[in-house]
Amino acid sequence: MNLLDIRNLSIELTTKNGPILVVERVSLTMKEGEVRGLVGESGSGKSILAQAIMGILDDRWIVHADRFHWRNKDLLRLTAQERKAVISQDVAMIFQEPIACLDPTTTVGDQLEEAVPDCQLNGYFWQKGKQRKLAVINLLHKVGIKSHEKCYNSFPHQLTEAFCQRVMIAIALARQPLLLIADEPTAAMESTNQGQIFRLLASLNQLKNMSILLISHDLENVTHWTNTITVMYSGQFVEAGTTEQIFNTPYHPYTKALLDSSPKANVELPPKSRLTTLPGSIPVLQHLPIGCRLGPRCPRAQQVCVKAPTTTNHHGHQVNCHYSLKENY
Ligand code: SF4
Numbered sequence: 001m002n003l004l005d006i007r008n009l010s011i012e013l014t015t016k017n018g019p020i021l022v023v024e025r026v027s028l029t030m031k032e033g034e035v036r037g038l039v040g041e042s043g044s045g046k047s048i049l050a051q052a053i054m055g056i057l058d059d060r061w062i063v064h065a066d067r068f069h070w071r072n073k074d075l076l077r078l079t080a081q082e083r084k085a086v087i088s089q090d091v092a093m094i095f096q097e098p099i100a101c102l103d104p105t106t107t108v109g110d111q112l113e114e115a116v117p118d119c120q121l122n123g124y125f126w127q128k129g130k131q132r133k134l135a136v137i138n139l140l141h142k143v144g145i146k147s148h149e150k151c152y153n154s155f156p157h158q159l160t161e162a163f164c165q166r167v168m169i170a171i172a173l174a175r176q177p178l179l180l181i182a183d184e185p186t187a188a189m190e191s192t193n194q195g196q197i198f199r200l201l202a203s204l205n206q207l208k209n210m211s212i213l214l215i216s217h218d219l220e221n222v223t224h225w226t227n228t229i230t231v232m233y234s235g236q237f238v239e240a241g242t243t244e245q246i247f248n249t250p251y252h253p254y255t256k257a258l259l260d261s262s263p264k265a266n267v268e269l270p271p272k273s274r275l276t277t278l279p280g281s282i283p284v285l286q287h288l289p290i291g292c293r294l295g296p297r298c299p300r301a302q303q304v305c306v307k308a309p310t311t312t313n314h315h316g317h318q319v320n321c322h323y324s325l326k327e328n329y
Pocket of ligand 1: 253292293296298299300301302309323324
């Protein structure tokens with residue numbers, strides 16, 4: 001069963017100069033136990049999409065979609081309170097700057113205790129304090145923090161960034177979510193810490209069958225940790241498929257360019273060779289190209305690309321391009 005089923009989701013930002021279509025007709029599904037990478041350059045709308053799923057966009061944003069279902073419930077038909085109750089029970093999100101997300105004035109233990117819901121505690125009220133602390137210690141162990149006493153009594157600034165991210169994951173796990181959205185969870189971390197966090201997320205997926213939506217700008221890195229990948233560019237859906245399909249046979253010129261720009265995906269290149277990159281940069285929101293937004297940078301662009309392409313599906317490998325690279329394989 002699909003946990004999350006989004007079809008043709010568009011998100012508009014209301015500004016004093018008129019609305020801006022920040023995310024345009026993006027589709028995304030998540031199954032139970034799936035780890036999906038959501039990949040694209042900064043400014044491609046990944047985080048806005050995640051915030052729309054969480055329902056935490058403010059009044060300036062208008063969300064509409066052909067389908068926006070969570071476990072067969074139509075989220076767009078629920079009231080704000082009903083939606084908050086559904087999402088806060090089943091979905092949790094971690095962000096890219098863990099230290100900034102934790103309260104600097106409160107110990108980690110207190111912040112974790114606050115995250116443990118009452119419904120998980122049994123017995124009389126005088127027993128709940130002890131149970132809550134045991135639940136917190138259990139959560140710290142789950143995210144690989146063995147020295148729980150030291151961590152429990154520390155303030156966020158006394159911990160390393162990787163420890164803080166583990167604490168954020170522990171807070172997210174407190175409600176036992178079905179889906180964890182990890183928005184660039186290892187940005188600005190050293191590679192050893194990045195590996196630890198990704199391994200932790202992978203073990204949570206395997207042991208708890210927790211679905212994970214892993215948001216990243218690094219396609220090559222994400223391929224190690226995901227089953228499926230969705231690629232976005234400038235708010236538009238680009239390509240989706242299994243990780244193997246995307247890595248071995250990318251159909252979209254943008255996905256191909258992302259892979260060609262990665263040294264690890266080009267191991268056969270002679271030393272000191274130049275990596276291929278697309279000319280130009282991602283367009284600013286105020287000056288979005290019409291039709292396919294990759295047009296001004298795309299080596300395969302033709303006149304018809306001023307019309308937005310429609311998505312075609314080849315055995316579960318979806319691509320949104322008038323001149324896909326499918327024939328090249
Ligand atoms: S639709 Fe056209 S401009 Fe867009 S990626 Fe495909 S070929 Fe390039």
